[in-house]
Amino acid sequence: MLSKKTKYGIKALTYLARQTDTKPVQTPNIAESENISLKFLESILLSLRKAGFLGSKKGKGGGYYLLREPKDISMIDVIRVLEGPIAMLPCVSLNYYEKCSDCPDEELCSVNKIMIQVRDCTLRVLGENTLADIAGKH
Amino acid sequence: MLSKKTKYGIKALTYLARQTDTKPVQTPNIAESENISLKFLESILLSLRKAGFLGSKKGKGGGYYLLREPKDISMIDVIRVLEGPIAMLPCVSLNYYEKCSDCPDEELCSVNKIMIQVRDCTLRVLGENTLADIAGKH
């Protein structure tokens, strides 16, 4: 299951991508439009800024804005930052690999076998889609 | 993330599929071979029996056995029983659909859009694979 953190983060990015101009958008605006708890959203936007997706500006007229073009933001990168591992098992994760304690030989593990396939197709879908794709911009 | 319940369940089914004969296998045998807590495994096998994957026999010489050929057991059915929803969001789940409280229009939701794609490719992979495939039998 996708966490609300990730879900809200993607919705916030989409909201920014759909803006007509590039002026900073205030957190309360996004929170209200997307029905997200303000304080929760604050922490999510902070993560996205630290990860290099967003820029921020303080003071009056400040807010958050996209640092890159929506078409250059891959969903896989966004989800990796907000959600962490994409794979359904640590033993098939590319970035968070961990050996199973109960598995003597990964090569023989049937669960490993199928979850690698699931991981690969998920990575393909998420890698192919950019923020522009899902925000409906061209 | 896949729960241990599902992981253990698949490993147990694989163990049964790899047996040379069709005699019932006792829970402790599976538990020891696959390094699964006995009591936990008991409850999992019970679920699999109630779902129609396994038959059971009580008393001496009893145990669990596959009711169908491994090639006729789709992984998607197994995972649906053990894990529940496959989709990463309730609003894209086929069997456990639930509307998002924060989403006024699903058609416009970018998260919905991409998670449908992830769901579809996951369903395809899991639907194509049978127990025979991942157990390495033909």
Add this chain to the structure above:
DNA sequence: TGAATAACCTAGTAGTCCGATAGGGTAATT
């Protein structure tokens, strides 16, 4: 018949994580 065997059932529990909340501090702009 009865003792051994093995599946079956009911509860409960420690630990963990998620989503959310609250309050305040800091920094930039007017």
Add this chain to the structure above:
DNA sequence: AATTACCCTATCGGACTACTAGGTTATTCA
């Protein structure tokens, strides 16, 4: 100096996961 928004810490209820304990029922075999 006032305003406005970014940034940090901390807490907390509820849900869920992985597992444990203990007893019950059904079958087999001497």
